Amino acid sequence: MIKLIDTHAHLDQVENIEQALSQAQAAGVEAIVAVGIDHNSNVKNLQIKKKAQQSEQQPKIFVALGIHPESLKDAGLQDVKEPLNFIKENLNNAVAVGEIGLDFWYSWAKKSDEKKKLQKDVFQAQLNLAKESGKPVVIHSRGAWRECLDLAKDAGVKRAVFHWYSGPLDVLDEILTCGYLISATPALGLSPQHREAIGHARIEDLLIETDCPVFYREGEGGFRSTPKDVFKTLKFYGQLKNISEEKAAGIFCENSRKFFDIS
Numbered sequence: 191m192i193k194l195i196d197t198h199a200h201l202d203q204v205e206n207i208e209q210a211l212s213q214a215q216a217a218g219v220e221a222i223v224a225v226g227i228d229h230n231s232n233v234k235n236l237q238i239k240k241k242a243q244q245s246e247q248q249p250k251i252f253v254a255l256g257i258h259p260e261s262l263k264d265a266g267l268q269d270v271k272e273p274l275n276f277i278k279e280n281l282n283n284a285v286a287v288g289e290i291g292l293d294f295w296y297s298w299a300k301k302s303d304e305k306k307k308l309q310k311d312v313f314q315a316q317l318n319l320a321k322e323s324g325k326p327v328v329i330h331s332r333g334a335w336r337e338c339l340d341l342a343k344d345a346g347v348k349r350a351v352f353h354w355y356s357g358p359l360d361v362l363d364e365i366l367t368c369g370y371l372i373s374a375t376p377a378l379g380l381s382p383q384h385r386e387a388i389g390h391a392r393i394e395d396l397l398i399e400t401d402c403p404v405f406y407r408e409g410e411g412g413f414r415s416t417p418k419d420v421f422k423t424l425k426f427y428g429q430l431k432n433i434s435e436e437k438a439a440g441i442f443c444e445n446s447r448k449f450f451d452i453s
């Protein structure tokens with residue numbers, strides 16, 4: 191049986207989590223990295239991890255703690271002080287800082303220098319937490335690919351993954367030159383920008399994930415993703431690069447273990 195790790199799942203938002211986890215296990219998902227977007231989701235993911243650990247449930251669950259740029263829509267710097275402290279204090283229970291970054295795509299951020307600055311300040315604070323603790327970062331960079339790369343570099347972060355990368359190829363080349371990774375989602379089946387970026391990178395520079403519970407369109411219909419759909423990402427990757435799923439899966443697992451320092 192082929193084994194995979196879903197390196198980016200919003201488990202706290204998955205509707206029927208028990209079912210999703212048992213389906214993931216049956217499909218061959220051996221581990222999941224549950225990524226946070228705000229204080230509540232960070233707390234919830236830590237609880238999910240604890241519960242899974244106590245019952246020695248499979249798949250194994252790891253946690254990334256972070257404040258997503260979208261969570262800053264109605265917030266100010268004051269509002270994130272406590273959540274940032276919580277992240278710092280709980281990083282020993284996490285494998286990464288994430289999901290953090292910038293999104294200049296949202297209309298509320300696109301035209302507001304103030305909101306852009308807030309996103310940058312919060313991103314920087316979290317990059318520094320990662321730097322201090324030696325943890326890797328999971329970066330959301332939509333519409334702000336260059337800015338995210340520059341800030342990560344300036345912070346001196348050693349390990350970073352640019353999740354669901356669909357940005358320009360010149361920035362991608364620089365990301366890869368820095369030794370950073372990018373990750374693929376089931377959008378590989380549909381998005382030309384995402385396919386181009388993932389096709390451009392070497393397999394050694396890739397992680398795969400679902401970003402569940404994101405809804406992916408597929409032809410006329412679509413599906414609400416759960417961690418088992420990391421196998422869809424694998425299938426689309428195999429088709430894109432003409433590589434056997436078994437071989438690719440082995441490399442993706444190795445990349446994931448190395449990146450998150452998990453065994």
Ligand SMILES: [Zn+2]
Nearest residue numbers: 198225289401
């Ligand atoms: Zn995400």
